[in-house]
Amino acid sequence: MRIQAEPVFLRLSTPFRIAHGTSTERNNVLVHVDSGVGVAAITPYYPAQVPDVLAYVCDQRTQQALDTDIRFIEDILDALPEGPAPARAAIEIALHDLWAQTLGQPLYRLWGLNPARAPYSTFTISMAEENEFRQRVQEAARYPLLKIKLGTGTLEGDEALVRMAREESNARLCVDANAAWTVDQAAEIIPRLAAYDLMFIEQPLARHDITGWHTLARRLPAGMPPLIADESIHDSRDILPLHGAADGINIKLAKCGGLREARRMIALARTLGMKVMLGCMIESTVGVTAAAHLAPLVDFADLDGFLTVTNDPYEGGVIWDNGRLHLPDAPGLGVHRHSQEHA
Numbered sequence: 001m002r003i004q005a006e007p008v009f010l011r012l013s014t015p016f017r018i019a020h021g022t023s024t025e026r027n028n029v030l031v032h033v034d035s036g037v038g039v040a041a042i043t044p045y046y047p048a049q050v051p052d053v054l055a056y057v058c059d060q061r062t063q064q065a066l067d068t069d070i071r072f073i074e075d076i077l078d079a080l081p082e083g084p085a086p087a088r089a090a091i092e093i094a095l096h097d098l099w100a101q102t103l104g105q106p107l108y109r110l111w112g113l114n115p116a117r118a119p120y121s122t123f124t125i126s127m128a129e130e131n132e133f134r135q136r137v138q139e140a141a142r143y144p145l146l147k148i149k150l151g152t153g154t155l156e157g158d159e160a161l162v163r164m165a166r167e168e169s170n171a172r173l174c175v176d177a178n179a180a181w182t183v184d185q186a187a188e189i190i191p192r193l194a195a196y197d198l199m200f201i202e203q204p205l206a207r208h209d210i211t212g213w214h215t216l217a218r219r220l221p222a223g224m225p226p227l228i229a230d231e232s233i234h235d236s237r238d239i240l241p242l243h244g245a246a247d248g249i250n251i252k253l254a255k256c257g258g259l260r261e262a263r264r265m266i267a268l269a270r271t272l273g274m275k276v277m278l279g280c281m282i283e284s285t286v287g288v289t290a291a292a293h294l295a296p297l298v299d300f301a302d303l304d305g306f307l308t309v310t311n312d313p314y315e316g317g318v319i320w321d322n323g324r325l326h327l328p329d330a331p332g333l334g335v336h337r338h339s340q341e342h343a
């Protein structure tokens with residue numbers, strides 16, 4: 001099979017400010033395997049960058065792994081070398097697209113999934129000054145689930161954002177602290193935020209603070225919103241250490257390395273009685289659509305990462321209908337090249 005990498009520079013209509021920093025554009029690398037397409041979403045705060053993806057695509061062992069009949073996709077996935085998660089994810093997505101195209105079915109159907117079971121997606125509101133923040137919430141008022149990014153630097157500032165969101169919208173709210181709090185801060189603010197009937201609270205603590213997660217779980221009173229681990233969970237090996245401390249995991253293809261690993265993570269989390277959320281990076285509809293094919297298996301979806309991209313080379317795929325996710329019924333992922341190339 002022929003593999004090709006295509007770096008793309010995605011521009012965003014709205015600056016995206018979270019606890020890790022502010023972005024107005026993001027790098028992605030589209031990977032084509034014959035007629036299949038995948039994407040590596042590059043994130044400034046994770047180590048893998050564009051040259052790492054290109055190196056993985058050009059690796060002799062990657063090329064050799066692709067020298068197999070696509071119908072035996074599991075053999076190909078077994079043969080792919082270890083490598084940066086976004087790069088592996090890109091090739092895995094492209095292979096699944098090609099595999100499902102070859103079998104003439106949408107990917108979710110080959111997995112036996114009912115697209116009507118996909119949960120509504122949250123819509124993310126990143127941090128901003130008060131007037132702009134209120135305006136963004138108002139503009140998103142028609143969406144039923146809003147995810148508020150926290151990590152302003154003070155607990156008062158964080159709670160103020162949630163209070164403003166509550167004042168401006170009737171949506172169900174959830175929050176993502178993006179690793180901004182210490183254990184003491186989290187233990188103080190989470191019971192206060194619980195008063196806003198949050199659907200969940202994502203990543204309160206630093207990525208590697210596994211001990212902190214367990215300490216926090218012991219210190220919180222009963223009845224708190226579920227705590228979902230995002231930065232602390234990359235692949236299935238990270239789940240067991242957080243069992244008993246996090247209530248759920250946030251799976252992203254660019255973190256875990258692809259759709260097969262994502263399905264393993266879902267199975268393990270379910271075995272452990274944990275909730276499952278499906279997220280994405282800021283990325284092309286190619287990546288969001290790939291994740292959306294798994295959405296019927298999860299409790300929470302956060303698949304809005306393509307909505308502010310103004311120059312996505314791909315279209316079709318998952319349709320965002322005010323938070324409701326409609327999966328495509330074309331064979332494969334169901335995405336296709338944008339009819340007009342962006343300037």
Ligand SMILES: [Mg+2]
Pocket residue numbers: 176178202203230231250
């Ligand atoms: Mg998150």
